[in-house]
Structures are given as C-alpha cells and as structure tokens.
Amino acid sequence: MADPTCALAAPDAFDTATREAVYRTILTRRDTRGDFLPDPVAPERLSRVLLAAHHAPSVGFMQPWDFLLLRDPGTRRQVHDLFAKANAEAALMFEAERRETYRGLKLEGILEAPLNICVTCDRGRAGPVVIGRTHIPMMDLFSSVCAVQNLWLAARAEGLGVGWVSILDNAALAAALGLPKGVVPVAYLCLGHVRGFHRRPELEAAGWRRRLPIIDHVHHDRWGNAGADMHLAERLDTDQAAIETGRFLVERLD
C-alpha cells in the first residue's frame, strides 16, 4: 500500500462552494481599529488561528515566527504609550491640510481589544545559512508576514477582527516585550470579536485613498507593457466591477 503521506494530493481546483468560501474570506477581511468588543476569545478559535499562521510558507522551512499573546493591561498600556508617542510624531509629518484628517483617524485598538499578538521573526532560527535567504536577507521577515496574513484570514473566518498597528518604534517595542537579541517584531496585532466588519476599508470610506483599478497594475513580460492579453484584461475589469457591486461571489466563480 502506498504511503499516503508521500503520494501527491489531487491537482484539481476546489469546488465552487469551497472557492466561494476562500474568496469571501479574502474580500471581507478588514483592518479593525475602533470596533472591538471586550468579550474574550475562546481558546479553540485562538488555537486554530495560530495554527493557520504556523502553516504559512517559510523560506527554507525556517518557521521563524513566535507569537506573543498580550493580555496583561500593564503591558498593553506600555505599548499604547509607544503608539501615542509615535503617532504624535507621525501627525507632524503630514502637510497641514491632511494633518487634521490624520489626527481624526482611529488607527489602533490596543486597549479595547481583549488580546494583542506580537508576531516576531527569529533571524537565527535555522543557523546563519538558510535555503532561499542567501541572496535576499529579508526573506525570513517575509515568512513571518505570510504567517500574519494566514492568521488574519483565519481570524476573519472565525468572526474575529484583526488590526495591524505599525505606528510604533520597534526597538522600544522589543524592549517592552523582552525580546532576546536576534528576535525582531514583525507585526503588532490587535485581535478580538467586533461589532461588525466594515463593508469597505476605513481609509477608502474616509476618502483618504481609492481602490486602484487592477488593470493599471498588470504588465506583460516587461514593466509598462499593458494590454497584451485582451481576454485577461476584460476579465479583470469585469471581476473588479463585480467585487465593487457585491456580485463577484455569485456570478464570477465559474
């Protein structure tokens, strides 16, 4: 009998219902800031979400991530202080007319969310030479980012909001969390149940920036060579319009 752990799994596409589930999760995932509920996150949901992250791709199968689960209010208040300091500095970098808009944006839920998670990268985990990291040293950081995105999608499916707080001084954050030398913060996340998920990204709804037409960002064989594949261009346009009108999942999966 063939070892089932060695044989290849079937190459077919998943059925329509399965693909619908995947696209629904991707399209309705949001960065949550002001909508967290204080309810605790059940350990069974949290376990699944962390294991989704742990099954991200990693360079050289390095699995460089760790997950710091932060519930202690004192620690989170310390991180919130770091955010407040960085955010005040950030506001001054914007031109006057955008500065007031910036100051009005809610950009984190560090204290309102019942749980914060810092995803790190242990840059020495697999020794100094890692398959696939020899020429692009940041590849291990990118692996931890893939873990974040898996976590984010699994959380959405579990009805949990996630917000990525990046307005922080990483060196101060590493000190606050007691990270050892060689372990760096990659993402500081707030996680919890929510009042609901916004239909559109909040920065889009606030008029800060628009969703770009994807067709302007697809090139063929060389940068700037657009329109070489009219059939694909037509699909991209129609699919993106269907996403905007909420018809994509029911009309565009065949």
Next chain:
Amino acid sequence: MADPTCALAAPDAFDTATREAVYRTILTRRDTRGDFLPDPVAPERLSRVLLAAHHAPSVGFMQPWDFLLLRDPGTRRQVHDLFAKANAEAALMFEAERRETYRGLKLEGILEAPLNICVTCDRGRAGPVVIGRTHIPMMDLFSSVCAVQNLWLAARAEGLGVGWVSILDNAALAAALGLPKGVVPVAYLCLGHVRGFHRRPELEAAGWRRRLPIIDHVHHDRWGNAGADMHLAERLDTDQAAIETGRFLVERLD
C-alpha cells in the same frame, strides 16, 4: 434606507463548511517546484487570483503592488540564468555535508511553469509620507508580501501551484524586467497547474527541517513566559496532532 456600503457586515464567525474551506486551503498550500504541467492557465482563474492579491491589506491603503506576468521564454530564460548563478553561489555557503543535499534539491520551476509572476512594491506610490509607514519603512514591502500570500491561497483553491523563487539577485532581476527606479521586486513566483500537491512541504519530507511544535513558540505577555494558559496549550497540542494525522478538518472545527 441605510446605505448598504456603510453599514457593518455581521460580526459572526462563518459556518463550519466555510471555515473548513479556509483551513483546507491554508493547510494544503504548498511551494511547488518540480510538479508543474505546461497547460495554460485560464484567464478567468488568473483574474480571480490577481484580484485576491489586490485585496490584501496594505499600509495606509497604499496598494503598492504591481504584477508582471512573464510568459515570454526569452525573459524567463534570462531569469533562470540569474537563478543558476545565485544557486551556485548559495551551494558554496553550506557546509560540505549539506552541500550535496542542497545541490540535489529542486528549488524552482521557472521554465516548466507556463507562467511566472513578479510581484513588486512601488515605494513611492502614495507620496513620501504614508499612514503607518512613518516608523517602520518596510511596511510597504510587507503589504506586497500579504498580496503574495492571498495570491498563493487563491491559487491553491483554483488548483494552481505556486513556487516562490528567492535565490536571485534582485538588482539584476529588476534590470531584466525593466523596473523603474523606486519599484522593487518582492516575490518572483512560478505558477501553473500541477501533477498534484505534496502532502507535506518538500523540505520536511526530505528531512531538511521538521515542523516545529507550535507550543514552543507561544508566549504570554513577555518573551519566554510559556504555559500561562493551560487550556490554550492543550488545544494547540491536540489541534497540531490532528493536523499531522489529517483529522483536523473533520474533528477540530467546533
């Protein structure tokens, strides 16, 4: 009548079938190297996969990515030459006993896959000051990585394999693809239909590295503080064991 684009969507978890679909996709995604089929990728599948990428989170809603679709054999041969050069350099970095193993590994499918995709990051897309990038300059690169992970999961659901080739000199790659100043390669991907999907990551199956027990990489409130939540620890252990034995999707979603 309330504007349906403004109201919040329901905060509930997705039903079990939907969550099963999401975890199945995450757990069966693989880095494909030697299993590509030459069959072309249908434009409807490619369009959906690219739009999944385009709906990744991005810092300040910057959407810094572009997608270069590389089909031309000449361009791909040029990239393959860059890989061969970097890979020869990489082999010499390993100790003697691992060097032969390394040389025996199939690490890319640049010429066999019908399509390569370079995902880039335009570091100037939203001007010099970007919400959320003020203190962590790499955040825009991380956004493009989130797009890669969305693309990878959507591709798996569509029955398409993806392999990330990172043994490349990025400056030489940028020149080969004609990237303008300020646009950098983030991921060079091979994509196509496959003979099948490996049950385990190939580096794990080859004995290069093992899947780590997640429990060793979960900390509470501070680095090194493990075991503060016995209920979660028990769930993590049991869930990871269920993933290993293929029982997770049928037994652990409730």
